[in-house]
Amino acid sequence: MPGALRVRVVRSAEELSPGLDALVSASGAPFYFGREFLAAYEHYPVQAVADRYYLEVYDAEDELLGFAPCHVQADPLGALGLAPGETALVSNLWHCPDSHLVAVQRRPEVAAALLAAMGRCAAEAGLTRYGFVNVEVGSPSAAALEAAGLAGTPIDKRYALDLSSFSTEDDYLATLSGSTRHEYRRQLRRAAEAGAEMSMRTATAHEEAERFRLLEISAARFGSAGYYDAQRIVDFLGMMQKAARINEIRLDGELLAIGILFAEDRKLHTWAAGYDRERELPFSPYYLLHASAVRYAFELGLPVLEGGRRNDDFKMRFGMAQKPLAAYLGPDERS
The missing domain is CATH 3.40.630.30 (Gcn5-related N-acetyltransferase (GNAT))
Known part of the structure; x- marks a missing residue:
């Protein structure tokens, strides 16, 4: 009562x-x-x-x-x-x-x-x-x-991608439009030809704040200056090592893009992302962040990839449901 x-x-x-x-x-x-x-x-x-x-x-x-x-x-x-x-x-x-x-x-x-x-x-x-x-x-x-x-x-x-009916990345890609699927593969091919490296790792207790400045820069570029603070993020991640993952895109040892994800029982959450838009490249680091997250969700066997808010057009093109x-x-x- x-x-x-x-x-x-x-x-x-x-x-x-x-x-x-x-x-x-x-x-x-x-x-x-x-x-x-x-x-x-x-x-x-x-x-x-x-x-x-x-x-x-x-x-x-x-x-x-x-x-x-x-x-x-x-x-x-x-x-x-x-x-x-x-x-x-x-x-x-x-x-x-x-x-x-x-x-x-x-x-x-x-x-x-x-x-x-x-x-x-x-x-x-x-x-x-x-x-x-x-x-x-x-x-x-x-x-x-x-x-x-x-x-x-x-x-x-916000956006979420249901992967539960797919067994592989190719199964997922087959559901996208031909032009979107072509662009996805073209971006990854160009990145591979340029020597770009995609990696996913568990967060540590001693992350370097400078790596996360890209988050500050990207937020400011999209009209939300101050939404992220690199040092606060590093301190925060020090207490979230169990679930936190760091998605990094590098070229010739230089960091081009970084993302923070959190893994739980049924979902992989893409929580924050930032990338270098000033450097001229034959590929988009943002595509690689997305591809790396999709592949990691399949690797962990998680049926849902949570995409967070904003960047609507990209997320809808890549099959994410709008919430x-x-x-x-x-x-x-x-x-």
């Missing part, structure tokens, strides 16, 4: 329920709702976080039913229309390409309990806006939030 629910507010990842990871796994939510990711981002936030409120919903028998990691953040992608310098309390982080109401059964009363608690935490922090961002339209999380009284506002799209995302925000007291 709704009246029997209670919400525990936790201010540090170290204090999260021991049963959280089991709930995240059972709910189908991705790795970035788990303790390891939240602790790493808490210690080394890639994008500045002013404060955090982890919300855990329990029933009368003290069973953990729901969870929402909420962070006081600005809006680096300009998705919410916040005023300059304004922050909001939202779940999850902007560096997570989709958000979930973490629960095995996403009931409206669980959503309502979380939203009421978010409203109280936002008021405590002196904020007028709170809610969930990057929720997939039509998902169980979206349905629960709508049943709790919120309307979704479209803000973005519209919405924000579900509580009432703005200014309006």
